[in-house]
Amino acid sequence: MEKNRPLKKFVYHILIRRLTLAALIIAGVVSFIAYDHSKDMVIDTVIKVSQLKISMVRAQFRQLMKQGKLETKQALLEAINYPPGSNIRIREGRYVYAMIYNNQGHHIEAYEDHNYAPLNTVKQYINNMPASYPTTDKLEYSVIDIAGQPYIYTNTRLIAGAKQSPIYLHAVFALSDYAIELVRKQIMETIFYVFTIVFSTTLLLYPVITHLAGKLSDFSTSLLNANLEMLEVLGATIAKRDSDTDAHNYRVTIYAVALAEAIGLEKKAMKSLIKGSFLHDVGKIGIRDNILLKPGKLDQDEFSTMKDHVNHGLDIIHNSDWLQDAEDVVGAHHEKYNGQGYPQGLAADAIPLNARIFAIADVFDALTSRRPYKQPFSFEQTMQIIQQEKGTHFDPELVDKFSLIANKLYSEFSGRDDGGLKDQLHIVTNRYFHSGINTLSY
Ligand SMILES: [Fe+2]
Incomplete structure (x- = not known):
């Protein structure tokens, strides 16, 4: 493999x-x-x-x-x-x-x-x-x-x-x-025999140990692949209910990872960010169709019910050890930098970094994508809105960093919904999940 x-x-x-x-x-x-x-x-x-x-x-x-x-x-x-x-x-x-x-x-x-x-x-x-x-x-x-x-x-x-x-x-x-x-002479002879015996024993053992280690790493890799597939399947499941395509999940993940790389996010947090990006709206599976799929604007009660998707999402991922570290993004992706978001109304650095990164990626993709109710915004319009929300919705430092890479991301991935997008996503996931022994202990 x-x-x-x-x-x-x-x-x-x-x-x-x-x-x-x-x-x-x-x-x-x-x-x-x-x-x-x-x-x-x-x-x-x-x-x-x-x-x-x-x-x-x-x-x-x-x-x-x-x-x-x-x-x-x-x-x-x-x-x-x-x-x-x-x-x-x-x-x-x-x-x-x-x-x-x-x-x-x-x-x-x-x-x-x-x-x-x-x-x-x-x-x-x-x-x-x-x-x-x-x-x-x-x-x-x-x-x-x-x-x-x-x-x-x-x-x-x-x-x-x-x-x-x-x-x-x-x-x-x-x-x-x-x-x-x-x-x-006696010492040299003894040392020679000792080294010969120890190293020949090691050489004899090496193929046996590498064979077993190979089997173990095959098994670990197939487990990891199964987990990554589960991520994609869960993300795709909610995308289907939300009348969206898998491509939204792929693009927000690529955008979020690009911004995280720009600020030098550590590898472990990057894995949590990737999981969170896929699963950010998994809780929408618990929202009734009449609210989730309502064509018009939601009234206050309906919006209040809609907000519950965050807690539904947390409930779902808490059932899995492997998914639990996605909670930063799942639980706080609707928080705003000024404390006006939900569900907790967290502000500034109290919002987990991964959620602050993801919020920019999510809105950037929503604005630049076609939806049943709107045409895609141009890159300039999108960046203008994001700049307006700097310090209110978004972390200002992250907006500054994102502004430096946004144009490249827009021209490469915006509106794309093809096999190449999935390939790019797999390049990103492989970079952080298939890069060494740590994949055995993520
Ligand atoms: Fe959401």
């Missing part, structure tokens, strides 16, 4: 935007969790390796103590990066700084890896840390960040100190390029 295309396109665009956004958020959150997990996994491995080595150093140190060979503790520290009996370095990284110290914080023996470029930065960081003296043999470690690089810092007690002063060891383990690359 031609009318449905903009709505479907709109729905699809929203779907693409929202699904992509949802996929990005899900992938982002999952990637962040996976990133943290991957990083922790690699760091855990490095911690295990570094802690194992420290445990071995501690055991060897205690052994040396028993054997009284403490003069070899420098050699012990030198071997801190090599597994026992091997000269192959640990691939996850190496200790770049280690120090044995006593309970006054005085260093007894130190190991420094002078091949490690940022050694001084590491030492400075460690020396600025408050001295720590563990009271148990538990290995205490933490992952610290020095100049943007992660390190494993370990602090442990080497000797408890029952017979002599306690001795401690602290050391800094730097992750190797291999370990850092391993973290990076």
